[in-house]
Amino acid sequence: MPTTLFEDPTATVVKAANGQWLGAKIAADEQWRFPEIDTVPEKFKQCILLFEDEHFYKHPGVNPISMGKALGANIKAGKTVRGGSTITQQVIRLSRKGTARTYFEKLKESILATRLELRYSKNKILALYASHAPFGGNTVGLDIAAWRYFGIEAKQLSWAESATLAVLPNAPGIIYPGKNQSTLLKRRNGLLKKLKDHKIINQTTYELALIEPLPQKAYEIPRLAPHLSEYLHQTKTGKEVKTTINYKLQKEVNQIVKSHYLQLKQNHVYNIAALVLDVHNRNVLAYVGNSPTDMFHEKDVDMIHAPRSTGSILKPLLYAAMMDDGELLPKMLVEDIPTKIGDYSPQNFDETYNGAVPADEALARSLNIPAVRLLKQHGLEKFRDELDFFKLKDINRPAYHYGLPLILGGAESNLWDLCKTYASLASTVNHFNETSSEYYTHEFTEPCLLYGKQSNFGEKVQQKNIFDAGSIYATLEAMKTVNRPEDEVSWQYFESSTEIAWKTGTSFGNKDAWSIGLTKDYVVGIWVGNADGEGRPQITGVSSAAPILFDVFDVLPKTTWFKKPLDELIERSICTQSGYLASSICPSVTKWIPKTGARSSTCPYHHLVHVDLQKQFRVNASCQPIDKITTIPWFTLPPLMEYYYKKNHVNYKELPPYKTDCYNDLEKSMEFIYPENNTTITIAKDFDGSFNEIVLKIAHRDSDAKIFWYLDEQYIGQTKQFHELKISPSKGWHTITALDENGYQISRKININK
Structure with missing residues (x-):
C-alpha cells in the first residue's frame, strides 16, 4: 500500500478568524475537493455508518458476512445488484482510481483494507472517506457538499440534510438539483426511518426531518474575499488557510464598497480597494481587493497590491522627516508662492497661492508648492534614502529618476505597503507610551494575514527606528486637523466622533484617489480609480476615497486619541505669528514640540x-x-x-512708508512673480499668425509705489498698484529690469523661443 493514499489536488480554502468561509479556489483538476478533514460531524457519521457500514467499528476492514450475501445475490441475478464493501474498502477503491470492478480487484481491495486498518484509526479512515467520497458532479468530499447543496458548513447539517448526503456516494448521480427528486427522497427517508428504528433519533425528530425539502439548486461558493483567496492561493495552494480577517467587518466593508461603487460608476469609475489593519498586532481585519464590477472593468485585478501613483499620500513622511531633523515645527510658516525649479513648476490643486502658510495647515490642506519647496530644502536624495526604510517595494528607482515630483505622485506604491507604513507610525507612538519610552527594532513589520501568527516587533531599544515618537505625534496631530483639503465643500460630510488622522491623495490626471486614516487602534486605506489607468473628472481623494474611509471607520469600534509621547517632546516659546522659535521681540506662546525642534531657527520675520x-x-x-x-x-x-x-490675512500690517525727507537704505521692497531668472520662454502664435505676448509680474511692498520697466536698458513703461506689463520681445536672450521710486532695482534674464 502506498505511503500516501490520495495525491489529488485540493482547493485552496480561505476562512476568517472565526472559522467561517471567505472563499475558495477550485483544485487544479477542476474538482471542488477540499483539504482532508480531521473529524466527521456526529450526525453525518451516524447516517453514513448506518447506510454504508453498520459494523464499521467491529470488522478488521472486511466484513465477510456482507461480502458473502452480496456475492450470492449477484450470482443469482447474473449481474451486480448489491455491494458488500466496507467503508475501509471504499477508501481503498477511491484511492485506486480507474481500476476495474472485478472479483480479482475486489480481492486486492480486501487485502489493502486490512492493511489500512493496521495503519490508521477507525476515525481517521472515516475522515478519509468523508473527504474523498463523490457527492455528484465535480463535488468531492463532505465539506464542499454541505455548502454546495445546503449553503452551510458540515457541522451545521440537520438529520435530514446529513441523511441526504449519506446516500449520495453510493449513487452520486441522483443529486442533480431539481431532478431525480423521487429517488433521492425515497433513499433519504428510508435512511431516516432506519435512524428512528435504531433509536438514534426519536419520533418527533423523524417526523420533522421527513418534511424538510431536498436541495433544489447548488449554492455558490462564498466570495466574501475573492482577491484575498487568489492572493493566498499563490503561496498556500490546496491548503485550508485560516486568516486574521474579521468576518463581520469584512461583510460590512464589502457592502460599503458596493454602495460607493454604484455611485462612482455613474462617473465611469469602476474600481475600489479597501484594507483595514489592527495597529497593535498588524492583523489584516478586512481585505477588499476590488469592487463588484465586471470583467470588462478588470474585476479580478487585486488593486491592494497594484502599483499606482501615490499623489500626495507621501507628504506626511516628509513632514515627519523634517520635524525629526529639527528643520520644521508644526506651526512654522512655509512658503507658498509661484515656484519654478529648473523646468519644474508645481501648482496647488486649486491653482492659488497663500504666500505663507503654517506647516501643519499645509499638510492638512495638502498644498503642493510648500511640499515641493520643503523637499528641496530637506534634500531629494536624503528623503529618497529614508523611503527605503519603509520597504515600499514599488519605489525602487534612484532619486534622480523621480525628481521633486516624487512628493506629489511622481512615484508609484500600493495600498498594502502604504497602510503598513502608516500602521507602523501609529504603533511607534503607542509602543513608546506603553514602554519606558522605548522603541522596537522591528517596528516597521509586514501586516499579518495568517491566524495565530504573531508579529515580531523585535527587541526594545532606546534608539529610534527612523523618526522619533515626538515627530510622528506632531505629524499625526496635523493630519487630525484636516480641514477642507483640495475640495472646500466636502469637509462638512466627514464629521466623526472618533479623532482620526487622515490624508488624501490625487494623482496627476485624476487617475488615482487615495485616502488613508489612522487611530491608535486601526488603519484604514482606500484607493479609488480605474484599473486600466483611465482618469476621470472629479476623482479626488476627498470626493471619492474619503467618504468610503469614514464609512469604514463608522463600523469600527470607537477609539481614543494617542497619548503624548512626553519624553520626546519639550516645551518652548513659539512665535504666534511665524511658528518659529520665538525671539526676544516675538509675541509668543508656550507649546509642546518635538525635542529636535529645539535646534530649529528663531523667527526671521x-x-x-x-x-x-x-x-x-x-x-x-x-x-x-x-x-x-x-x-x-x-x-x-x-x-x-x-x-x-x-x-x-486682513490683519496683516504692511510696513509704514518712510517719511519723505528720510534717507532710505534701499531695503528689499519688491520681487519678481514672473518670470523666473534664467528661464527659456516659448511664445506660441495666435490664431491670426501673430505671436502672443508675455506678462511680466512684480510684487511690491508699497501698494502705491510706481515701478519703471526696462527691456535691455530701453524704457518700456511704468505701472502703479497692479504691477503687470505685457511685452513682445524678439527671439533670444533679454534682460528685464524694474526700478521703483526709491531707487530699488531688480533684474531677470530670459531666453525667448519662438
Whole structure:
C-alpha cells in the first residue's frame, strides 16, 4: 500500500478568524475537493455508518458476512445488484482510481483494507472517506457538499440534510438539483426511518426531518474575499488557510464598497480597494481587493497590491522627516508662492497661492508648492534614502529618476505597503507610551494575514527606528486637523466622533484617489480609480476615497486619541505669528514640540522698526530727532510672500512708508512673480499668425509705489498698484529690469523661443 493514499489536488480554502468561509479556489483538476478533514460531524457519521457500514467499528476492514450475501445475490441475478464493501474498502477503491470492478480487484481491495486498518484509526479512515467520497458532479468530499447543496458548513447539517448526503456516494448521480427528486427522497427517508428504528433519533425528530425539502439548486461558493483567496492561493495552494480577517467587518466593508461603487460608476469609475489593519498586532481585519464590477472593468485585478501613483499620500513622511531633523515645527510658516525649479513648476490643486502658510495647515490642506519647496530644502536624495526604510517595494528607482515630483505622485506604491507604513507610525507612538519610552527594532513589520501568527516587533531599544515618537505625534496631530483639503465643500460630510488622522491623495490626471486614516487602534486605506489607468473628472481623494474611509471607520469600534509621547517632546516659546522659535521681540506662546525642534531657527520675520511717535512713518536719524523716534517689533514677510499672504490675512500690517525727507537704505521692497531668472520662454502664435505676448509680474511692498520697466536698458513703461506689463520681445536672450521710486532695482534674464 502506498505511503500516501490520495495525491489529488485540493482547493485552496480561505476562512476568517472565526472559522467561517471567505472563499475558495477550485483544485487544479477542476474538482471542488477540499483539504482532508480531521473529524466527521456526529450526525453525518451516524447516517453514513448506518447506510454504508453498520459494523464499521467491529470488522478488521472486511466484513465477510456482507461480502458473502452480496456475492450470492449477484450470482443469482447474473449481474451486480448489491455491494458488500466496507467503508475501509471504499477508501481503498477511491484511492485506486480507474481500476476495474472485478472479483480479482475486489480481492486486492480486501487485502489493502486490512492493511489500512493496521495503519490508521477507525476515525481517521472515516475522515478519509468523508473527504474523498463523490457527492455528484465535480463535488468531492463532505465539506464542499454541505455548502454546495445546503449553503452551510458540515457541522451545521440537520438529520435530514446529513441523511441526504449519506446516500449520495453510493449513487452520486441522483443529486442533480431539481431532478431525480423521487429517488433521492425515497433513499433519504428510508435512511431516516432506519435512524428512528435504531433509536438514534426519536419520533418527533423523524417526523420533522421527513418534511424538510431536498436541495433544489447548488449554492455558490462564498466570495466574501475573492482577491484575498487568489492572493493566498499563490503561496498556500490546496491548503485550508485560516486568516486574521474579521468576518463581520469584512461583510460590512464589502457592502460599503458596493454602495460607493454604484455611485462612482455613474462617473465611469469602476474600481475600489479597501484594507483595514489592527495597529497593535498588524492583523489584516478586512481585505477588499476590488469592487463588484465586471470583467470588462478588470474585476479580478487585486488593486491592494497594484502599483499606482501615490499623489500626495507621501507628504506626511516628509513632514515627519523634517520635524525629526529639527528643520520644521508644526506651526512654522512655509512658503507658498509661484515656484519654478529648473523646468519644474508645481501648482496647488486649486491653482492659488497663500504666500505663507503654517506647516501643519499645509499638510492638512495638502498644498503642493510648500511640499515641493520643503523637499528641496530637506534634500531629494536624503528623503529618497529614508523611503527605503519603509520597504515600499514599488519605489525602487534612484532619486534622480523621480525628481521633486516624487512628493506629489511622481512615484508609484500600493495600498498594502502604504497602510503598513502608516500602521507602523501609529504603533511607534503607542509602543513608546506603553514602554519606558522605548522603541522596537522591528517596528516597521509586514501586516499579518495568517491566524495565530504573531508579529515580531523585535527587541526594545532606546534608539529610534527612523523618526522619533515626538515627530510622528506632531505629524499625526496635523493630519487630525484636516480641514477642507483640495475640495472646500466636502469637509462638512466627514464629521466623526472618533479623532482620526487622515490624508488624501490625487494623482496627476485624476487617475488615482487615495485616502488613508489612522487611530491608535486601526488603519484604514482606500484607493479609488480605474484599473486600466483611465482618469476621470472629479476623482479626488476627498470626493471619492474619503467618504468610503469614514464609512469604514463608522463600523469600527470607537477609539481614543494617542497619548503624548512626553519624553520626546519639550516645551518652548513659539512665535504666534511665524511658528518659529520665538525671539526676544516675538509675541509668543508656550507649546509642546518635538525635542529636535529645539535646534530649529528663531523667527526671521520679526524686526525692530524705527517709527515716529504716531507710528505713521518709518524714520531714522537722518530725518527725525532721536527723542521723537520709537522702536517697535514688526512682523514682515518678504515682498513676494507678503503679496499673496496679505490677500488672505486682513490683519496683516504692511510696513509704514518712510517719511519723505528720510534717507532710505534701499531695503528689499519688491520681487519678481514672473518670470523666473534664467528661464527659456516659448511664445506660441495666435490664431491670426501673430505671436502672443508675455506678462511680466512684480510684487511690491508699497501698494502705491510706481515701478519703471526696462527691456535691455530701453524704457518700456511704468505701472502703479497692479504691477503687470505685457511685452513682445524678439527671439533670444533679454534682460528685464524694474526700478521703483526709491531707487530699488531688480533684474531677470530670459531666453525667448519662438
